Amino acid sequence: MKILxxxxxxxxGSQVTIEGALLxxxxxxxxxxxxxxxxxxxxxxxxxxxxxxxxxxxEYISNDEDPVRAIRRKKDASxxxxxxxxxxxxxxGLISAGSTxxxxxxxxxxxxxxxxxxxxxxxxxxxxxxxALTLLMDSGANMDCKAEYLYEFALxxxxxxxxxxxxxxxxxxxLNVGVEEHKGNKxxxxxxxxxxxxxxxxxxxxxxxxxxxxxxxxxxxxxxxGNIALKTAEGVLKLMGDTLKSxxxxxxxxxxxxxLLKKDIKSLASTFSTDKVGGAPLLGVKSYVYKAHGNTNEIxxxxxxxxxxxxxxxxxxxxxxxxxKNG
Amino acid sequence: MKILxxxxxxxxGSQVTIEGALLxxxxxxxxxxxxxxxxxxxxxxxxxxxxxxxxxxxEYISNDEDPVRAIRRKKDASxxxxxxxxxxxxxxGLISAGSTxxxxxxxxxxxxxxxxxxxxxxxxxxxxxxxALTLLMDSGANMDCKAEYLYEFALxxxxxxxxxxxxxxxxxxxLNVGVEEHKGNKxxxxxxxxxxxxxxxxxxxxxxxxxxxxxxxxxxxxxxxGNIALKTAEGVLKLMGDTLKSxxxxxxxxxxxxxLLKKDIKSLASTFSTDKVGGAPLLGVKSYVYKAHGNTNEIxxxxxxxxxxxxxxxxxxxxxxxxxKNG
Numbered sequence: 001m002k003i004l005x006x007x008x009x010x011x012x013g014s015q016v017t018i019e020g021a022l023l024x025x026x027x028x029x030x031x032x033x034x035x036x037x038x039x040x041x042x043x044x045x046x047x048x049x050x051x052x053x054x055x056x057x058x059e060y061i062s063n064d065e066d067p068v069r070a071i072r073r074k075k076d077a078s079x080x081x082x083x084x085x086x087x088x089x090x091x092x093g094l095i096s097a098g099s100t101x102x103x104x105x106x107x108x109x110x111x112x113x114x115x116x117x118x119x120x121x122x123x124x125x126x127x128x129x130x131x132a133l134t135l136l137m138d139s140g141a142n143m144d145c146k147a148e149y150l151y152e153f154a155l156x157x158x159x160x161x162x163x164x165x166x167x168x169x170x171x172x173x174x175l176n177v178g179v180e181e182h183k184g185n186k187x188x189x190x191x192x193x194x195x196x197x198x199x200x201x202x203x204x205x206x207x208x209x210x211x212x213x214x215x216x217x218x219x220x221x222x223x224x225x226g227n228i229a230l231k232t233a234e235g236v237l238k239l240m241g242d243t244l245k246s247x248x249x250x251x252x253x254x255x256x257x258x259x260l261l262k263k264d265i266k267s268l269a270s271t272f273s274t275d276k277v278g279g280a281p282l283l284g285v286k287s288y289v290y291k292a293h294g295n296t297n298e299i300x301x302x303x304x305x306x307x308x309x310x311x312x313x314x315x316x317x318x319x320x321x322x323x324x325k326n327g
Numbered sequence: 328m329k330i331l332x333x334x335x336x337x338x339x340g341s342q343v344t345i346e347g348a349l350l351x352x353x354x355x356x357x358x359x360x361x362x363x364x365x366x367x368x369x370x371x372x373x374x375x376x377x378x379x380x381x382x383x384x385x386e387y388i389s390n391d392e393d394p395v396r397a398i399r400r401k402k403d404a405s406x407x408x409x410x411x412x413x414x415x416x417x418x419x420g421l422i423s424a425g426s427t428x429x430x431x432x433x434x435x436x437x438x439x440x441x442x443x444x445x446x447x448x449x450x451x452x453x454x455x456x457x458x459a460l461t462l463l464m465d466s467g468a469n470m471d472c473k474a475e476y477l478y479e480f481a482l483x484x485x486x487x488x489x490x491x492x493x494x495x496x497x498x499x500x501x502l503n504v505g506v507e508e509h510k511g512n513k514x515x516x517x518x519x520x521x522x523x524x525x526x527x528x529x530x531x532x533x534x535x536x537x538x539x540x541x542x543x544x545x546x547x548x549x550x551x552x553g554n555i556a557l558k559t560a561e562g563v564l565k566l567m568g569d570t571l572k573s574x575x576x577x578x579x580x581x582x583x584x585x586x587l588l589k590k591d592i593k594s595l596a597s598t599f600s601t602d603k604v605g606g607a608p609l610l611g612v613k614s615y616v617y618k619a620h621g622n623t624n625e626i627x628x629x630x631x632x633x634x635x636x637x638x639x640x641x642x643x644x645x646x647x648x649x650x651x652k653n654g
Binding site: 064066129140143144175177180182184185186188207208209210211212213222223224225227228229230231232233234235236237238239240243244247248250253254256257258259260261264265268271 | 391393456467470471502504507509511512513515534535536537538539540549550551552554555556557558559560561562563564565566567570571574575577580581583584585586587588591592595598
């Protein structure tokens with residue numbers, strides 16, 4: 001399998017993406033195709049592997065750029081080259097930690113949408129207290145969604161979980177301000193109706209306070225709301241982690257206590273760590289694409305690559321296409 | 328000062344509201360006017376105070392009812408009586424831990440909106456890491472907002488903080504999916520423009536991960552989004568608290584560590600506790616109204632009453648009216 005790796009865009013630099021690929025390669029063999037600065041890539045790999053390719057470029061799209069314009073104009077940007085190459089025979093999928101907007105725009109304009117799908121979306125995996133995973137979709141790609149888009153997200157998420165995670169009949173919930181059917185805004189009320197009438201396993205509204213409860217497998221939301229929920233959770237987790245850490249370092253007494261709790265706190269942190277997932281599939285486009293977090297590390301990026309390979313191997317895109325034809 | 332207290336609606340029963348009033352009365356003297364079951368109220372007070380009134384009723388509006396219909400039909404519901412009485416000379420304000428929808432609908436249909444204000448909103452105080460407070464408004468009263476409503480929220484919040492908290496020139500932020508001006512959905516882009524052109528101290532977009540950072544004094548949002556952010560934060564805080572607690576009780580070793588950290592964990596919990604605020608003013612209506620949390624306790628309810636009295640004493644409604652006439 002050949003995986004295209006955009007080495008640009010990670011907050012901590014290209015090393016993280018390259019080391020992540022090397023880590024993933026220890027788990028499952030594949031050929032990484034690194035896109036970026038040739039010298040830097042070679043220096044980082046330093047003869048540790050030989051089965052790899054490089055697509056050399058020094059151009060990339062940053063978070064500050066208008067993604068649609070940048071995708072159209074910057075023909076040598078790493079993400080543009082990744083998308084172009086992903087359409088060629090023999091290249092199986094691509095991963096990028098770069099600008100979400102550019103990954104999304106590239107998906108729409110360079111890979112193209114799956115026939116019958118109106119919006120592509122990011123399906124972020126959020127950890128739940130029971131150790132399972134809930135897909136939050138859309139987690140930030142589409143603003144101002146319509147109910148039919150949210151229905152599509154639920155459909156694609158269901159096919160994804162059934163195939164990639166071997167989960168039968170995934171439970172779909174709708175992010176809302178209350179559990180009652182009449183709660184919410186125009187979009188949520190209309191989406192509720194659509195989902196209720198569908199063949200999906202729709203179980204009703206999910207309140208934001210139950211995001212991590214693991215009661216459902218998929219939570220659908222407008223990309224604005226999904227992103228607000230995801231970032232609020234990230235912010236609170238980080239804040240609590242930081243505050244706990246500074247509490248523990250406050251005094252000798254507290255350091256002793258911290259020492260006693262160390263192992264359990266580590267395991268707690270790992271339960272809610274996003275490193276285990278590392279990235280989100282961009283569902284609805286004709287290429288196999290994973291978006292890794294901008295603040296990714298080697299382990300998270302490696303896990304994202306492994307997730308991408310699962311996604312590819314189960315032919316999920318073809319199965320979504322099939323589902324749309326039969327639906 | 329006479330404060331109307333809806334004794335119905337708290338998850339833990341009417342005792343919580345009555346005990347909360349007794350606690351508040353120890354801080355600042357006022358006359359509580361309890362609305363609810365006369366026998367229960369008298370039994371709870373048990374001669375501990377004599378300066379109080381009772382408006383006797385056994386009818387109330389629950390969370391499951393359609394609030395608009397209930398407000399119109401249930402003439403003897405506690406919240407309806409509270410609103411009616413609040414318009415009489417000598418009654419200064421009202422507080423309820425009951426149905427948010429009923430408190431809001433009562434504000435709109437029984438108290439009436441301030442002239443020039445299109446939507447009333449709940450201004451929830453969220454604690455920030457530096458011990459200050461940020462108003463999140465709207466935190467759940469209005470779905471499908473327009474940009475002009477969000478501008479009104481910012482205006483009312485600014486007057487509120489300037490008067491009630493003596494905060495000069497409060498900083499206003501807009502809840503959004505990114506800090507850049509072009510980020511967000513239609514509503515956030517339009518609101519950004521309106522706020523930028525206004526005389527308010529608008530400092531730009533605030534990402535949900537910075538909700539508790541205390542960088543701004545007011546965060547404006549559509550009620551749907553504000554509610555999603557608030558409940559996500561509540562959920563994560565509760566989850567972390569529960570998990571930490573069960574970690575500490577897991578083993579003798581951990582219990583020792585927990586004992587050493589006890590004081591600091593308590594002070595940490597109190598930093599992020601919503602008890603300190605206890606409730607949110609319903610801004611934009613012609614009565615002084617506070618909505619307490621449904622899951623309130625005595626201390627939180629007492630603090631909410633004290634907050635309501637500050638709100639009343641600073642004549643903030645009159646000042647909002649003045650601001651609207653001058654603006």
